[in-house]
Amino acid sequence: MALPALSPDWFARSALEVAPDLVGCSLVRRFEDGTEVRGEIVETEAYTPDDPACHAYRRRTPRNEAMFGAPGTIYVYKIYGIYHCLNLVCDRPNIASAILIRALDVPQLPPRLSDDRQPLHRIAAGPGKLCRLLEIDRRLNGGTLAVGAPLWVEGRSPHVREQFHSGGRSLVQTTRIGLSQGVDLPWRWYLADGRAVSKKAKPS
DNA sequence: TGTATGATTAAT
């Protein structure tokens, strides 16, 4: 199952390029006991320095510091006092830019993490839900994606690549969710037939 | 120091 991990270099591009490319890749969470949980990224959002919705739009602060880091840096913030959201930093150092990972399709879970209250395919269908499931919090903030570290990302499998290429899978691009600024920028991407997508746009 | 609010979620 292990595929080549995406290097920091891979993230050294505009968030608008990285965000759609991340869909179909796998996020891997490695816990301290060595357990690994994998989920396919099915929904992302891009945030850029000139974007009013970006946490670093106004200025550099202690909270958004990680967004100014090197590509491949992990940015985690707490929202509504309850949930955490996971972002992967991209572009060049000092260019505050990141991808919000909004949903994961998790095919299987270790018993410890199972949850009877909802179907398995919805267990990581939302940015707060996936962080809760994978125990992602501010302790990971500022860290770097790397194989064997708490978190890394693996590229699309040959099979998935073929599906995208043949049109068997496609991406929907639409506006982002939950914002009060930059509401019209179409910087959210999700797998058109993804079971785990947090919220789908109304059919046009 | 005081206050308003948010890249959410689950329940009503």
Add this chain to the structure above:
DNA sequence: TTAATCATACAA
């Protein structure tokens, strides 16, 4: 539609 719940940013 709304409550839950608090760290953070910004005003004062």
